[in-house]
Amino acid sequence: MAERLRGRAAVEQRERRLRQHPLCAHCAKVDKITVTAEIDHITPLAFGGTDTDDNVQGLCLPCHAAKTATEGANKQAAANHPDWIRPSAIPTTIVAGPPCSGKTTYVSKHSRPGDTVIDLDSIMMKLQPGYRHWSDGLHQSLLNSAIRARNAMLGNLCRETKGQAWFIVSAPSEAERRWWQTKLGGEVLLLHPGVDECKRRAAARGTPRAVAGVDAWEKSALAPWRPPASRAVRAAVGLDGWPVDAS
Ligand SMILES: [Zn+2]
Structure with missing residues (x-):
């Protein structure tokens, strides 16, 4: 080197x-x-x-x-809440809600060709074809890569010029949804057909993990949520492009 x-x-x-x-x-x-x-x-x-x-x-x-x-040289956990993102330059809808609340269905029904859809689940399926979050369980390294890719897409919204953006996120608590809205702008749409209906759909899909996911979402919705502590973008590749650990 x-x-x-x-x-x-x-x-x-x-x-x-x-x-x-x-x-x-x-x-x-x-x-x-x-x-x-x-x-x-x-x-x-x-x-x-x-x-x-x-x-x-x-x-x-x-x-x-x-x-x-x-x-991808960053060995650190990807930030779930990247505080460096800037407001979206195009109309943006933050679609939040528990598992099986119909977020993906809603967005595919309302989005048009050329729109930007940012959805962690579909990013994971792209990175690993065949992967199904609720049946396969959590793969930490896959999730990390997917969050990184998602964050890059969110970061690019400030330069987008065409169409609309749809950001699908679970965001159980009101404070978290507000945090995303403060960052990205746009509007928040909370989809919640009710706990029983979400669980019924999850069970009908044969994904018991998603049934549990609905309960976890409800629990988080009631728990206090604080924004992540602001931190500099730290990486194995530093801001100047040199590996941080090469001293
Ligand atoms: Zn720039």
Whole structure:
């Protein structure tokens, strides 16, 4: 791996690159003008990219966080509540509710071609074809990759220009739904046909885990919910593109 510049030389290199790349490259692709916050290695150094001028670009913080989120080098647990996301630039509906409350059905009925649908379950099924959350149980590493991909999609909503966004999330407590709305904007739609009906549907689908999931949702709905403590986007690949653990 290339030698990393340190001290004064590193600061000067960063300042020079910020002058060369004053605007976010990802935002520019959709004709949006955003000031660079981070110098990003296009191919991350941890993946063999070089620390040369032809491998760097400027990115704003949300774009950089979204890119880092998809790079998968992050060994840390993905954030369930990514506090770096910015408000959606298109009309957005946050569809919340317990298991089997009809969230997916509602969105497929009301969304149009070209809309952005963000749904953890369908991301997991894409990452691992055949996977069924309520029958297969929780696969932590699959879930982690799926949350990362979901967060990247949420992070990109601030640059979306076409259609509407539909974000499917369980969000049992009112405070959590409000948190998502504060982050993304748009409106919250709570689907809840009642505990008994949700359980009946879950049982009819032959997924006892989902029946239990309805009870768990009800319990969480009554429990206090606090937003996650704000933390910097930390990763095995740091903000400057170098592996954090390479000291
Ligand atoms: Zn950007």
